[in-house]
Amino acid sequence: MPDFGDPERGRAVIARYECGACHRIPGITGARGKVGPPLAGFARRAMIAGTLPNRPEALLAWLRDPPAQVKGTAMPALGLSEQEAGDAAAYLYTLR
Numbered sequence: 001m002p003d004f005g006d007p008e009r010g011r012a013v014i015a016r017y018e019c020g021a022c023h024r025i026p027g028i029t030g031a032r033g034k035v036g037p038p039l040a041g042f043a044r045r046a047m048i049a050g051t052l053p054n055r056p057e058a059l060l061a062w063l064r065d066p067p068a069q070v071k072g073t074a075m076p077a078l079g080l081s082e083q084e085a086g087d088a089a090a091y092l093y094t095l096r
Protein backbone atom coordinates (compact mmCIF):
# COMPACT_ATOMS: atom_id res chain seq x y z
CA MET A 1 0.00 0.00 0.00
CA PRO A 2 1.57 3.32 -1.04
CA ASP A 3 1.62 6.06 1.58
CA PHE A 4 1.58 8.96 -0.87
CA GLY A 5 -2.16 9.15 -1.32
CA ASP A 6 -5.49 8.82 0.42
CA PRO A 7 -7.84 6.14 -0.92
CA GLU A 8 -11.00 7.97 0.13
CA ARG A 9 -9.92 11.13 -1.71
CA GLY A 10 -8.91 8.84 -4.56
CA ARG A 11 -12.42 7.48 -4.81
CA ALA A 12 -13.66 11.06 -5.30
CA VAL A 13 -10.95 11.77 -7.89
CA ILE A 14 -11.95 8.66 -9.85
CA ALA A 15 -15.60 9.71 -9.77
CA ARG A 16 -14.80 13.30 -10.77
CA TYR A 17 -12.66 12.31 -13.77
CA GLU A 18 -15.25 9.74 -14.85
CA CYS A 19 -12.76 6.89 -15.12
CA GLY A 20 -15.86 4.70 -14.97
CA ALA A 21 -16.86 5.80 -18.46
CA CYS A 22 -14.10 3.48 -19.69
CA HIS A 23 -13.53 1.04 -16.78
CA ARG A 24 -15.50 -1.21 -14.48
CA ILE A 25 -14.28 -0.19 -11.02
CA PRO A 26 -15.48 -1.80 -7.78
CA GLY A 27 -16.79 0.74 -5.28
CA ILE A 28 -17.37 3.50 -7.84
CA THR A 29 -21.02 4.19 -8.62
CA GLY A 30 -21.87 3.74 -12.29
CA ALA A 31 -18.36 2.64 -13.30
CA ARG A 32 -19.31 0.17 -16.00
CA GLY A 33 -17.20 1.24 -18.97
CA LYS A 34 -15.78 -1.32 -21.35
CA VAL A 35 -13.25 0.70 -23.30
CA GLY A 36 -10.43 -0.18 -20.90
CA PRO A 37 -9.81 -3.27 -18.75
CA PRO A 38 -11.83 -3.83 -15.57
CA LEU A 39 -9.87 -2.62 -12.56
CA ALA A 40 -11.07 -5.23 -10.06
CA GLY A 41 -8.02 -6.95 -8.57
CA PHE A 42 -5.70 -4.28 -9.95
CA ALA A 43 -3.47 -4.33 -6.84
CA ARG A 44 -2.49 -7.91 -7.60
CA ARG A 45 -1.73 -7.35 -11.28
CA ALA A 46 1.93 -7.54 -12.25
CA MET A 47 1.79 -5.06 -15.12
CA ILE A 48 0.15 -1.78 -16.08
CA ALA A 49 -1.12 -1.79 -19.67
CA GLY A 50 0.85 -5.00 -20.18
CA THR A 51 4.18 -3.18 -20.25
CA LEU A 52 4.95 -1.17 -17.11
CA PRO A 53 5.77 -2.85 -13.80
CA ASN A 54 2.86 -2.30 -11.44
CA ARG A 55 4.65 -0.20 -8.83
CA PRO A 56 3.52 3.09 -7.25
CA GLU A 57 5.92 5.34 -9.20
CA ALA A 58 4.96 3.78 -12.52
CA LEU A 59 1.26 3.93 -11.69
CA LEU A 60 1.54 7.62 -10.79
CA ALA A 61 3.26 8.40 -14.07
CA TRP A 62 0.70 6.32 -15.95
CA LEU A 63 -2.28 8.07 -14.37
CA ARG A 64 -0.84 11.51 -15.12
CA ASP A 65 0.03 10.85 -18.77
CA PRO A 66 -0.60 7.38 -20.21
CA PRO A 67 0.55 8.10 -23.81
CA ALA A 68 3.89 9.38 -22.46
CA GLN A 69 4.43 5.98 -20.80
CA VAL A 70 3.06 3.64 -23.46
CA LYS A 71 3.10 4.80 -27.07
CA GLY A 72 -0.19 4.33 -28.86
CA THR A 73 -2.24 3.53 -25.77
CA ALA A 74 -5.95 4.23 -25.99
CA MET A 75 -6.07 5.77 -22.49
CA PRO A 76 -5.84 9.56 -22.81
CA ALA A 77 -4.14 11.98 -20.43
CA LEU A 78 -6.94 13.37 -18.30
CA GLY A 79 -4.99 16.13 -16.55
CA LEU A 80 -4.69 14.69 -13.04
CA SER A 81 -2.42 16.64 -10.70
CA GLU A 82 0.33 14.80 -8.83
CA GLN A 83 -1.83 14.80 -5.69
CA GLU A 84 -4.86 13.51 -7.57
CA ALA A 85 -2.84 10.76 -9.21
CA GLY A 86 -1.43 9.72 -5.82
CA ASP A 87 -4.89 9.57 -4.32
CA ALA A 88 -6.34 7.66 -7.28
CA ALA A 89 -3.40 5.23 -7.10
CA ALA A 90 -4.02 4.68 -3.39
CA TYR A 91 -7.62 3.77 -4.19
CA LEU A 92 -6.61 1.43 -7.02
CA TYR A 93 -4.27 -0.38 -4.62
CA THR A 94 -7.24 -1.18 -2.38
CA LEU A 95 -8.64 -3.31 -5.24
CA ARG A 96 -7.27 -6.73 -4.40
Ligand code: HEC
Nearest residue numbers: 017018019022035036037047048049050073074075078088
Ligand atom coordinates in the same frame (compact mmCIF):
# COMPACT_ATOMS: atom_id res chain seq x y z
C1 HEC B 1 -11.32 7.18 -22.66
C2 HEC B 1 -11.26 5.94 -21.90
C3 HEC B 1 -10.49 5.91 -20.60
C4 HEC B 1 -10.61 6.74 -19.51
C5 HEC B 1 -11.53 7.96 -19.34
C6 HEC B 1 -9.74 6.20 -18.51
N1 HEC B 1 -9.10 5.10 -18.97
FE1 HEC B 1 -7.82 3.92 -17.91
N2 HEC B 1 -7.48 2.80 -19.58
C7 HEC B 1 -8.13 2.95 -20.78
C8 HEC B 1 -7.60 1.97 -21.71
C9 HEC B 1 -8.05 1.80 -23.16
C10 HEC B 1 -6.64 1.23 -21.02
C11 HEC B 1 -5.75 0.11 -21.57
C12 HEC B 1 -4.45 0.77 -21.98
C13 HEC B 1 -3.47 -0.13 -22.69
O1 HEC B 1 -3.43 -1.33 -22.40
O2 HEC B 1 -2.71 0.42 -23.50
C14 HEC B 1 -6.59 1.78 -19.67
C15 HEC B 1 -5.75 1.30 -18.66
C16 HEC B 1 -5.80 1.71 -17.35
C17 HEC B 1 -5.04 1.12 -16.27
C18 HEC B 1 -4.11 -0.07 -16.41
C19 HEC B 1 -4.95 -1.31 -16.20
C20 HEC B 1 -4.23 -2.59 -16.49
O3 HEC B 1 -4.66 -3.62 -15.96
O4 HEC B 1 -3.28 -2.60 -17.24
C21 HEC B 1 -5.36 1.80 -15.14
C22 HEC B 1 -4.85 1.53 -13.74
C23 HEC B 1 -6.30 2.82 -15.51
N3 HEC B 1 -6.56 2.75 -16.85
C24 HEC B 1 -6.86 3.71 -14.62
C25 HEC B 1 -7.67 4.78 -15.00
C26 HEC B 1 -8.10 5.84 -14.10
C27 HEC B 1 -7.79 5.90 -12.62
C28 HEC B 1 -8.83 6.70 -14.85
C29 HEC B 1 -9.43 8.02 -14.42
C30 HEC B 1 -8.50 8.99 -13.85
C31 HEC B 1 -8.89 6.17 -16.20
N4 HEC B 1 -8.18 5.01 -16.25
C32 HEC B 1 -9.60 6.75 -17.25
C33 HEC B 1 -9.11 3.86 -21.08
C34 HEC B 1 -9.52 4.89 -20.25
